[in-house]
Amino acid sequence: MIALPRLPTKTFGTLLSAEPAVGAILGLLLLGETLPPLQWLAIADYRHLVRGGDDRPKALSPQPAPAN
Numbered sequence: 001m002i003a004l005p006r007l008p009t010k011t012f013g014t015l016l017s018a019e020p021a022v023g024a025i026l027g028l029l030l031l032g033e034t035l036p037p038l039q040w041l042a043i044a045d046y047r048h049l050v051r052g053g054d055d056r057p058k059a060l061s062p063q064p065a066p067a068n
Contacts, residue, residue, distance in 0.1 A: 021046050 004012065021043045027033040033041075 018046070 009014070024033075024035055024039065024043060028035065
C-alpha cells in the first residue's frame with residue numbers, strides 16, 4: 001500500500017484493471033473453481049489489450065544535425 005501513490009498512473013491503472021483476471025486465475029489454481037469459456041476469452045482479450053498497449057510508436061525526439 002505504501003508504493004501505490006508512487007506508481008505512475010498508467011501502471012496503477014493496468015494493475016487495478018488486472019485484479020479480476022488475477023483473482024479468477026488464483027481461484028482456479030487454489031480453489032479449483034472453473035470459468036465458462038466466455039470468461040476465459042475475456043481474460044485472454046484483456047491480456048492481449050495490455051500487451052498491445054505499449055506497442056504504440058513512441059514520439060521521436062528531434063535528432064541533432066550532423067556536425068561537418
